[in-house]
Amino acid sequence: MTKNQQTATPTEESIGTAMSRTELFFENNGKALLLALIVLVLLGGLGVGYRSLVTKPRNQKAAELLAQAQSRFEADDADYGVALNGDDNGAGFLEVIERYGSTPAGNLAKHYAGICYLKKGDLKNAAGYLAGYSPVKGIPGAIVNAQNYGLQGDIAVDEGDYKRAVKLFERAVDAADNNTTAPIFLMKAGRAYKALGDKAKAKACFERIATTYPNSYEARDIDKYINGL
Numbered sequence: 408m409t410k411n412q413q414t415a416t417p418t419e420e421s422i423g424t425a426m427s428r429t430e431l432f433f434e435n436n437g438k439a440l441l442l443a444l445i446v447l448v449l450l451g452g453l454g455v456g457y458r459s460l461v462t463k464p465r466n467q468k469a470a471e472l473l474a475q476a477q478s479r480f481e482a483d484d485a486d487y488g489v490a491l492n493g494d495d496n497g498a499g500f501l502e503v504i505e506r507y508g509s510t511p512a513g514n515l516a517k518h519y520a521g522i523c524y525l526k527k528g529d530l531k532n533a534a535g536y537l538a539g540y541s542p543v544k545g546i547p548g549a550i551v552n553a554q555n556y557g558l559q560g561d562i563a564v565d566e567g568d569y570k571r572a573v574k575l576f577e578r579a580v581d582a583a584d585n586n587t588t589a590p591i592f593l594m595k596a597g598r599a600y601k602a603l604g605d606k607a608k609a610k611a612c613f614e615r616i617a618t619t620y621p622n623s624y625e626a627r628d629i630d631k632y633i634n635g636l
Contacts, residue, residue: 477490480500503516518551521540525537542582560573564595569599572599580593601636
């Protein structure tokens, strides 16, 4: 149990849990999100053209290997070590990165490798691979961008670096300004500001949840956080 988990009240979640409601959202919707991203990769929709006869086959092969790794990641009995390293039946995210790290699929593989390391409790490698991911344009890319920033923020909180955490959580909000993920990261940013002793900015985060996302899950008890400052 982390220091933040020990001090949290029974009615509060920890500021930066590795498996937050955001991550549960991605687990429940990950297959659809990644399938859409892979389709975009194959079509060149992530900003990489296919004018070159060399580039197109390379990107397609990378996307095929990424799909193999993703199938292990999404399995009901997922083995994140196999998802990372692959086995005789298919590639893992690390192979995609090693062979095709400069492609859109290789970029996505860095993000998912970071998640695998996080699930295995290896925060150092998780942070490195998550930071190696480059944000992409469009939807659902924006959702993945938000998750990436949020997970990096969770790690920063675990390390006690709240200044860095609030910046990452705010980037996560800006990356995908929607009613599902943005309030979660605003809540985390508010708690991190509170940990820094900046009650004004914490209040601003909580009030934004109340006014901008009144129908979100986080807005239900937001008065408790505003009044508790």
